[in-house]
Amino acid sequence: MQPIKNIIFDLGGVFLNINFQLTNSAFANLGVDRFAEMFNQHHSNDLFEMLEKGEISAPAFYEAFRKESGTNISDDAIRNAWNALLLDFPPERIEWLAQIKKRYNIYLFSNTNQIHYDAFMADFGKTFGGKDFNSYFIKAYYSQTLGLRKPSVASYKAIIQEQGLIPAETLFIDDTIKNIEGAKEAGLQTIHLVAPNTVLDLEL
Numbered sequence: 001m002q003p004i005k006n007i008i009f010d011l012g013g014v015f016l017n018i019n020f021q022l023t024n025s026a027f028a029n030l031g032v033d034r035f036a037e038m039f040n041q042h043h044s045n046d047l048f049e050m051l052e053k054g055e056i057s058a059p060a061f062y063e064a065f066r067k068e069s070g071t072n073i074s075d076d077a078i079r080n081a082w083n084a085l086l087l088d089f090p091p092e093r094i095e096w097l098a099q100i101k102k103r104y105n106i107y108l109f110s111n112t113n114q115i116h117y118d119a120f121m122a123d124f125g126k127t128f129g130g131k132d133f134n135s136y137f138i139k140a141y142y143s144q145t146l147g148l149r150k151p152s153v154a155s156y157k158a159i160i161q162e163q164g165l166i167p168a169e170t171l172f173i174d175d176t177i178k179n180i181e182g183a184k185e186a187g188l189q190t191i192h193l194v195a196p197n198t199v200l201d202l203e204l
Helices: 019-031 046-054 058-069 075-085 093-100 113-128 154-164 177-185
Strands: 004-010 105-110 139-142 168-174 189-192
Touching: 004 154, 019 075, 046 189, 058 075, 058 113, 075 113, 105 154, 113 168, 139 154, 154 177, 177 189
Parallel strands: 004 105, 004 168, 105 139, 168 189
Antiparallel strands: none
16 A cells, blocks of 8 residues: 555535435425435435536526425425535634645545535635635545546546546545445545545554
């Protein structure tokens, strides 16, 4: 095993606390009873995959969601329910991140979408005095701008190639096992971060 020089971090469940059940409950309250079958931590149907790969705009997503769910929910209601899963950035994890970037070349790779991105970036700025979350990384990669999602091997390889990384010297940390498996296939070293463990428990 080669020494680690680079780390690629996931976002949700690593730095940003999330709770998929809150979004599921919010949509249930709006009359969408089978939302968990459409989207959860381990599965996304085609509509959500398109959103997370930047292939559909937010307005088009809202319209398609109404059709797929057979509802007439407003854009604002959909956005608020969709964002309900986003919780907080624990300050101690951000302090840890600021220290770890002094020792490694660090990157971020998150499966997300523009709706969530706008929400959590605004929340981070409010919580941390206007700081930009992306500034902690050499580059932050988001699926909706990369056009690729984890666990696609091509998604990891795109980052490896763009940054000129040696996979064996690069560690990938994620809380979802299928993303870990994809990263291993791309040749990365991996850590599956399983709750209740957090980045504060890592020995790096």
